[in-house]
Amino acid sequence: MNILKRLFRFLAAYTGTILFSSLLLVGEAAIELVPPLLQRQIVDEVIGTRDLTFLGTLVAALAGAYLLKEIIRGADLYIRHALGERIIFDLRVRIYAYLQRLSLSFFESTSTGELMSRVTNDVNALESFVTHGSALAGVSLLRLVGSAAVLFALEWRLALLVLIPVPLLAVALRIFNTRIRPVYRRVRDRLGDINARLQDSLSGIQVIQAFGQEERELQRFRTESENYYQARVRGIRYWATFFPGMGFLASLGTVAVLGFGATLVVRGELSLGTLVAFLSYVTSFYEPINRLTEIDNVFQQTIAAGERFFELLDAPADVSDSPDAVALPALQGDVHFEHVHFRYGTGDNVLHDVTFHIAPGEVVALVGPSGAGKTSIANLLCRFYDPIEGRITIDGHDLRQISLDTLRGQIAVVLQDTFLFNTTVRENLLYGKPDATDEELAAAARAAYAHDFITELPNGYETEIGERGVRLSGGQKQRLALARAILADPSILILDEATSSVDAEAEYLIQQALESVLEGRTALVIAHRLSTIRNADKIIALEEGRIIEIGDHEELINRGGLYSQLYRRQVELSAVE
Numbered sequence: 001m002n003i004l005k006r007l008f009r010f011l012a013a014y015t016g017t018i019l020f021s022s023l024l025l026v027g028e029a030a031i032e033l034v035p036p037l038l039q040r041q042i043v044d045e046v047i048g049t050r051d052l053t054f055l056g057t058l059v060a061a062l063a064g065a066y067l068l069k070e071i072i073r074g075a076d077l078y079i080r081h082a083l084g085e086r087i088i089f090d091l092r093v094r095i096y097a098y099l100q101r102l103s104l105s106f107f108e109s110t111s112t113g114e115l116m117s118r119v120t121n122d123v124n125a126l127e128s129f130v131t132h133g134s135a136l137a138g139v140s141l142l143r144l145v146g147s148a149a150v151l152f153a154l155e156w157r158l159a160l161l162v163l164i165p166v167p168l169l170a171v172a173l174r175i176f177n178t179r180i181r182p183v184y185r186r187v188r189d190r191l192g193d194i195n196a197r198l199q200d201s202l203s204g205i206q207v208i209q210a211f212g213q214e215e216r217e218l219q220r221f222r223t224e225s226e227n228y229y230q231a232r233v234r235g236i237r238y239w240a241t242f243f244p245g246m247g248f249l250a251s252l253g254t255v256a257v258l259g260f261g262a263t264l265v266v267r268g269e270l271s272l273g274t275l276v277a278f279l280s281y282v283t284s285f286y287e288p289i290n291r292l293t294e295i296d297n298v299f300q301q302t303i304a305a306g307e308r309f310f311e312l313l314d315a316p317a318d319v320s321d322s323p324d325a326v327a328l329p330a331l332q333g334d335v336h337f338e339h340v341h342f343r344y345g346t347g348d349n350v351l352h353d354v355t356f357h358i359a360p361g362e363v364v365a366l367v368g369p370s371g372a373g374k375t376s377i378a379n380l381l382c383r384f385y386d387p388i389e390g391r392i393t394i395d396g397h398d399l400r401q402i403s404l405d406t407l408r409g410q411i412a413v414v415l416q417d418t419f420l421f422n423t424t425v426r427e428n429l430l431y432g433k434p435d436a437t438d439e440e441l442a443a444a445a446r447a448a449y450a451h452d453f454i455t456e457l458p459n460g461y462e463t464e465i466g467e468r469g470v471r472l473s474g475g476q477k478q479r480l481a482l483a484r485a486i487l488a489d490p491s492i493l494i495l496d497e498a499t500s501s502v503d504a505e506a507e508y509l510i511q512q513a514l515e516s517v518l519e520g521r522t523a524l525v526i527a528h529r530l531s532t533i534r535n536a537d538k539i540i541a542l543e544e545g546r547i548i549e550i551g552d553h554e555e556l557i558n559r560g561g562l563y564s565q566l567y568r569r570q571v572e573l574s575a576v577e
Helices: 002-032 034-047 055-101 104-109 112-154 156-163 165-203 205-210 214-266 272-313 374-381 404-408 425-432 438-447 451-455 474-487 504-517 553-559 562-576
Strands: 335-343 349-358 363-367 389-394 411-414 492-496 522-526 538-543 546-551
Touching: 002 034, 002 055, 002 112, 002 272, 034 055, 034 272, 055 112, 055 272, 112 156, 112 165, 112 272, 156 214, 156 272, 165 205, 165 214, 165 272, 205 214, 214 272, 335 374, 349 374, 349 389, 349 546, 363 374, 374 492, 374 522, 411 474, 425 438, 425 474, 438 451, 438 474, 451 474, 538 553, 538 562, 546 553, 546 562, 553 562
Parallel strands: 363 522, 363 538, 411 492, 492 522
Antiparallel strands: 335 349, 335 389, 538 546
């Protein structure tokens, strides 16, 4: 029930609209009590006495009551469903905003498809809580009490017969809730698995087709879909058994009333009109009970979806602003790593006692074999993660004491695995500086050796590049990513294999451009092509998460250590090619 309590607290912001909708529902429930009384009068005072004097008035009143009821019902339907859509909109935006603040470690342990399922399917499931749950539950209870009061006022003996199935209905509902809740949770989880499988398959469709694994992936998707189908069918089996059973129990009350009521009419202890009205109120009495069982079913689905929704909303951010975080002005770029140890999650340490200094305006290169810890250092400098020991400072401030907006707003990263958005070239370039002028945009593109190929695209800077830039070559995508970073004009620039996907000519031109771009700017360069970092002010060689040596190119070559071995090996391979 904690999930429902949290949802009700969330609904507090919409109290005014909910109260107005509830008043409309109460009005609708009150008007529903009128037609049976009018029907009673028609039977007893018109049909019974064979007097048509007041028939027109009674029929008009009956039609007016039905009309007013439907007008109120239409207004309520609009208000409740519009409110439901508004709440879903607010929930979806809220969860998306929260996701933006979560750490990379969270996304590394949670599939994109699963997150999409929670943001879309689970949030949509909560809409029924608003449109068919919260307000209708209270009104159904009022309708139930009102009908019961009228039943006892008309004939208390018959009213007692109506109440006989109620305890059985309550016990059946409790058993149903106990069994259906885990079923609905399983349904939500299986739907998340389907979305995860679909997202993974579509993202890797090129690999799937390249290795001819379409049938294998089809079988995997069929398995996930079968699991979802079985979970759904199990839920259907429960409520397909439960609701007819509830209907049968309720009908027994009607049968008992009709049998005993007919006896009373024959004996002259009850008028026919009263029996007709009573039967109408019996329907009005059991209808809210049936509605409450349906609402309870909605609540069980809401709890299952709400658990997944709040699990996401309650996920802790491993990296966040501390209460005393400061917003710094333009960074100078003086970076210190001081005895830093780091690991991903609960795995083994990937950095061991890493200590080095980058002076403002200095270009420092990280080299070493794969898995040496180069990208981990870049991730820590961006504060995508925090070290488990030691500290990292910029301009004398511990990164954990700098607001994330201040820090990341002055750092630009060009990743080896280039990501571009499914929009135009212009919008991708403007991502780091939305207010840049056309001149600044073109200058950044030229600096990254991208302007020429951009102007040759069908619509130039307005060309749509497709999902993840699928319409561009690898080298073109990487040059766009470099231009985007250059346009942001960061205090610190991180280049992670920034020229790995370009040909030799483009690499040469980009290197020439970078000399002016990096001038006076602190830069951390990760490179496997060691020829691209010969002019770095400082080269740090890493192996198995430890710094093996630090120096410039000539110094490390003469030392004959790890860097020298890596460099000579690449020279030999280049000569063979």
